[in-house]
Amino acid sequence: MDSKSHQILHIYFIPMMAPGHMIPMINTARQFARLGAKSTIITTSSNAARFSQTIERDRKNGSQISISLIRFPCQEAGLPESCENLSSVTTVEMSMNFKKALHLLREPIEDLLQKQANCYPDCIVADSFFLWANDVALKLNIPRVLFYGTGSFPVCVYKSLMENKSHERVGSDFEEFVVVGLPDEVRLSRRQIPDQLKGDDNNNNDHPMAEIFRKILESESASFGVIVNSFYEMEPAYATYYKEIIGARAWHIGPVSLFNRINEDDISSHECLSWLNSKKPNSVLYVCFGSLAFLQTPQLHEIAKGLENSGRDFIWVVREGVKLDEEIDARIEGRGLIIRGWAPQVQILDHEAVGGFVTHCGWNSVIEGVAAGVPMITWPLSAEQFFNEKLVAEILKIGIPVGAREWTKRTEEREVIKGENIERAVAQLMGGEEEAERMRIRARELGDMAKRAVQEGGSSDIDLKSLMQELRMFHHL
DSSP, rough: OGGGGSOEEEEEEEEOOSSSHHHHHHHHHHHHHHHHOOOEEEEEHHHTTTTHHHHHHHHHOOEEEEEEEOOOOOHEEEEOOOOOSSSOSSSHEEEEEHHHHHHTTTTHHHHHHHHHSOOOOOOEEEETTOTTTTHHHHHHHHOEEEEEEOOOHHEEEEEEHHHOOOGGSSTTTTEEETTTSSOOOOOEEEGGSSSSOOOTTTSSOHHHHHHHHHHHHHHHHHEEEEEEESTTTHHHHHHIIIISSSSSEEEEEOGGGGGOOOOOOHHTHHHHHHHTTTTTOOOOOEEEEETTTOOOOHHHHHHHHHHHHEEEEEEEEEEEEEETTHHHHHHHTTTTTEEOOOOHHHHHSSTEEEEEEEEEEOOOHHHHHHTTTOOOHHHHHHTHHHHHHIIIIIOOOEEEEOOOOOOOGGGGGSSOHHHHHHHHHHHHHSSHHHHHHHHHHHHHHHHHHHHHHHSOOOOOOOOHHHHHHHHHHGGGG
């Protein structure tokens, strides 16, 4: 009876060292463990410090979950010794060196996996940016499941642009085109798509990220399948399109943020939640641009002006070290709260006082906003965020664009959105107009669907259990 089907499923999780990638994968590992698998998370000591208390609490509650530590190759990759997370990267050169470090992690992770004689892995779940993960899995004769930090819709848009190149058939960067072959008519301009898709003047895709994304798509097709942090009811046409038209094996197991109940004592005492308790339902606007976005001082001033003039209560999260008008705290006292650094976003969005969310449209923020049933003001900056805006504003119809028009990671070149535009979008979203109320109802309905999806018998629960069963049967095929 030495059959693997009678053993506990043991899965190693390898998150990319960036907040937007780590948080959903850690929550995924925790959910596997809650359902009876043994989860081991591979990361570095400084990254582990961000969630080790959560893992320890899960262990005390009976989950078989642990952390295995490796050293991050800062020196070998040309990075400062403390730079072990993408949130610490501040220049293009550091960004390229960070990607080099991700490549150098193959050897220590492979050595760690090969030495697990007593707890040999049944599977590795690795972030899409670990381009070597399929080769390691093949060497160990185990499946590799790829983890995307985004949903089915943006992946479908990206794949269409890669294959059909509809953006190359327009006369200028400003002219809109229809993304070919999708279930809905999705219109974009060249200004709204990632640099690596645009190519140079000779139509050659020689952007440094272009080759990485080509390899990611190749590794997807060679992997066992893909875990998607989404749920079927949110993007049914694209979940189906992804599986049936593109041909990817995908399991939609989200929103994994609904499993995110971390550091409860710290969260319950956070000043913003006490502040929210004093506010009326749906009266507060939450403003956050994620962990990696940099905004120039002129843009920060316009945001401050728009929020102050909107007449609405708000919480605004800014990066540590960001310099704002010294008098702003006094001017907004009682009506606004500025949080510098980390904020308990999931818990803020879940609070009944929050009635709107200004977001950069990173996938984690989008799915967390959907799960909380909160309508959004969309302000995409880079990555796949302009694609996500189309989903939120035009397909789900739970968002109002603020007017961002151009994809760029170069903050000094980014068009400044004026305070008047921000004020206007806030009035549309938070006002009592009929369309705002319809948007609020749709958002609440989606939030209810999200919660049902992860409950026992829901679509995400079924997909996750189906994946676990397939992994158990892998060695019997």
